Amino acid sequence: MATSAQATALACLDGIQPLLSAWTRTIFDFGETAWREYQSAAWYVERLRREGFSVEEGSGGMPTAFCAHWTNGPGPTIGMYAEYDAVPGNCQDAATIERPRRGLSEHAGGHTDPHSGLGISSLGGLLATKAAMQHHGISGTLRFTGEPAEKVRGSKPIHAAKGYYDGLAGMISFHPFYMLPLCNTARWDTHCGAAYAMIYRFICDQPERWARAAGAAPIPQAHSAARAPGANDALLMMYMASKALRDSMLPHQGGWSISEAILTAGQATADNLPAGLAEIQYMIRVPTLAMAEQVTAVLDRNAEAAASMSGCRHERYWVSKSRPGLANHAMAEIAYEALSTVGPPHWDEEAKAVAREIQVNAGRMASDEPFIEELERLIEPQAAEAILRRDLPPSQVNSTSDDYTDMSWHTPTARFYVARPALRSETGYPYPSWVMNALGGISATIDPMVICASKTVALAALRLLEDETAREAAMDEFVTRTGGGIGGSNWVAPLCDYEPPIGFRWPEYITTPRGRDWWIPSSQSNQTHDQSTRRTP
Numbered sequence: 001m002a003t004s005a006q007a008t009a010l011a012c013l014d015g016i017q018p019l020l021s022a023w024t025r026t027i028f029d030f031g032e033t034a035w036r037e038y039q040s041a042a043w044y045v046e047r048l049r050r051e052g053f054s055v056e057e058g059s060g061g062m063p064t065a066f067c068a069h070w071t072n073g074p075g076p077t078i079g080m081y082a083e084y085d086a087v088p089g090n091c092q093d094a095a096t097i098e099r100p101r102r103g104l105s106e107h108a109g110g111h112t113d114p115h116s117g118l119g120i121s122s123l124g125g126l127l128a129t130k131a132a133m134q135h136h137g138i139s140g141t142l143r144f145t146g147e148p149a150e151k152v153r154g155s156k157p158i159h160a161a162k163g164y165y166d167g168l169a170g171m172i173s174f175h176p177f178y179m180l181p182l183c184n185t186a187r188w189d190t191h192c193g194a195a196y197a198m199i200y201r202f203i204c205d206q207p208e209r210w211a212r213a214a215g216a217a218p219i220p221q222a223h224s225a226a227r228a229p230g231a232n233d234a235l236l237m238m239y240m241a242s243k244a245l246r247d248s249m250l251p252h253q254g255g256w257s258i259s260e261a262i263l264t265a266g267q268a269t270a271d272n273l274p275a276g277l278a279e280i281q282y283m284i285r286v287p288t289l290a291m292a293e294q295v296t297a298v299l300d301r302n303a304e305a306a307a308s309m310s311g312c313r314h315e316r317y318w319v320s321k322s323r324p325g326l327a328n329h330a331m332a333e334i335a336y337e338a339l340s341t342v343g344p345p346h347w348d349e350e351a352k353a354v355a356r357e358i359q360v361n362a363g364r365m366a367s368d369e370p371f372i373e374e375l376e377r378l379i380e381p382q383a384a385e386a387i388l389r390r391d392l393p394p395s396q397v398n399s400t401s402d403d404y405t406d407m408s409w410h411t412p413t414a415r416f417y418v419a420r421p422a423l424r425s426e427t428g429y430p431y432p433s434w435v436m437n438a439l440g441g442i443s444a445t446i447d448p449m450v451i452c453a454s455k456t457v458a459l460a461a462l463r464l465l466e467d468e469t470a471r472e473a474a475m476d477e478f479v480t481r482t483g484g485g486i487g488g489s490n491w492v493a494p495l496c497d498y499e500p501p502i503g504f505r506w507p508e509y510i511t512t513p514r515g516r517d518w519w520i521p522s523s524q525s526n527q528t529h530d531q532s533t534r535r536t537p
Contacts, residue, residue: 002341002459003466005136009128009458010342013451020124020450021443023047028094028116028441029101031086033109034149035501036508037064040084044119044146051127053144060158062500066146067164072133075140076169076471078461079411080126082119083150086111088507090433091518094441096357098434108518109507112433113176114440115150117420121450122174125457132462140465143168152283153195153320154501156403161494165410166486169471170331170464173404173413174453176420176440177375181387184344184378186332186416188385191325192405193255193287193398196296199263199504200303201279201315202234210311228311230274235262237306238280242299249295255392255399256286258295263505274311279504281319285401288324289492317504321495324398325405326481330474331414332381338459344376345419345448354444355423362435367426375419409482409492412474414460418453421445 002010013020030039041064045055053068090110091100100106111117126144133140145164147155159165177183210228239260250256263279284295300316307314347355355370392399407413421439423431439445464471483489510519 003462005132005138005466006341006459006462008135009132009462010455012128012131013124013454013458016124016127017447017451020120020454021447023123024117024120024446024450025094025441025443027084027119028111028114030084031091031101031109031111032084032509033088033507034085034152034154035062035064035504035506037084037148040064041066041146041148044082044084044123047123048144051130059145059164060155060162060500062148062155062158063502064146064148065155065159067159068144068146069141070130071141073139075138076465077141077143077167078129078464079143079145079165079168079171079407080122080457080461081145081147081171081173082122083115083147084119085115085149085151087151090437092434092437092441094443095438096354096442097361098432103516104518108509110437111440112437113178114420114437114446117440117446117450117453118174118176121418121453122172122457124450124454125172125174125461128454128458129461129465132458133465138462138465142461150403152197152281153322153401153403156406157320157322157494157496158500160406160410161496165407168411170334170474171407171411171413172335172457172460173407173415174457175402175404175415175417176449176453177417178420180374181379181384182417183374183419184339184417185384186335186339186381186414187325187327188329188332188381189327190385190388190392190397190399191327191408191415192400192402193285193324194289194292195286195320195322195401195403196284196292197281197319198296198299199279199281199317199319199501200238200299201277201317202231202238202303202307202310202312203315204228204230204234204274204276204310204312207274207311228274230276230310231278231312232275234306234310234312234314235278235280237309238302241302241306242282245298245302249298250286250291253393254287254291254396256284256291258285259283287396287398289495317501318498319501320403321498322401322403322406323409323492323495325415326408326413326478328408328412328414328474328477328481330470330477331412332416334463334470334474335414335416335456335460336381338463339416339418339452339456340378341459342452342455344378345452346376347371347421347445347448351421351444351448354442355421355439358435358438359423362431364431365426367424370423372422372424375422406494409494410486412478416456418449418456420449
């Protein structure tokens, strides 16, 4: 049963539900990608200041990060956070047909998980908690961080290393459900694993050293002269060598993955000059830090060999070094109890009508019950854990990846999931990606998740503020698991020993004389962007 303060928070959220819906759509339509979430971060900062929070912009040296505080007197500090980065190449409109958002190509950014709903859900919980604290005279402080670049595990390792999660009584971490059985539940023992991301840069700045001197050529890079292969060739050799050796990087167990993305920069503009600069990014998702280090050692050797073979030198830059997660049963119980009080999300007939229209437009048959049935059911954390463990070796402690794990080494952390809208597949074949992306932007289909998650965040936060026994149990467990708390014998220190990687050529929206555009040109256009572009503020 909810306390009086919790009942106040629930009523507050019922009252502001139309605002939460509009705000979710606003962030969805921004669709800004990693390290370039200028509009999204500015929106949150302005909103939080309007709500009475003090806000540090650019926290941790990251221009699109922030840290906000509101206090109601001495007491515990509770942490919550927003994510708001989107994914390049997923520019789906909030519509029942496949189409990009107005004025953009399909290559622009779009929300997949969706972080638009994630951030606004947490914001709603934050505002409801604040309202209840004011109304009932509950003392304490709320800390709300803005976390950019989650898709490359970007901000949380940096915030953690710089102390932004220290001093918290607890952190509440919400994510839309994205895989069964983690739907309307909380993580129990098996939390997310480690993630490393890095960029290898190949530079061909001394191509004249490639060939032996030959006096016949009037200039060093004549068409008839031997020329250094250059940075593009180095990148391609790195790419292919790492693909070929992937099976040898790690044992064939443990649920690991390695993916790469080629960044665009510095290619030559004349056919007789080698490319001077090329970059490739790798993301490593593994259960343990030892596995991440093993893969990194292989990639380092590949980069050195590729550079040597192509007349280049190479550099490595860290994007992320994220620790595996630390469980906290007391926090999981607090989050799941809050979720149980709220109940699972429910999709009404309006949402089902939208879903059926999408089914037809995706080439399927409309069904009476278009949504996956698990979306409207709770599953206890221990039961979800048992299902999750069926396919994992007993020795594997962590699985999949997400950088909320860095928070878990600084404060007791609850990780809970609320169902996002997902369609059942009658044919056995998955729906195309635009379907899930659209469902995450259409108000009728995404709002049930947002309001359920907001209420769960608020109830969990108020439980920590009001219930000293529950709060102490969570902290006692944190101290035990870390062998003495921060700095204890089992504690894993922050791995971040690098500056925020904000200077790379991350995809972004730009303003040109032609208006606002995505910097990767549309496939339908042969135009190139004017060189005198500037970022959209």
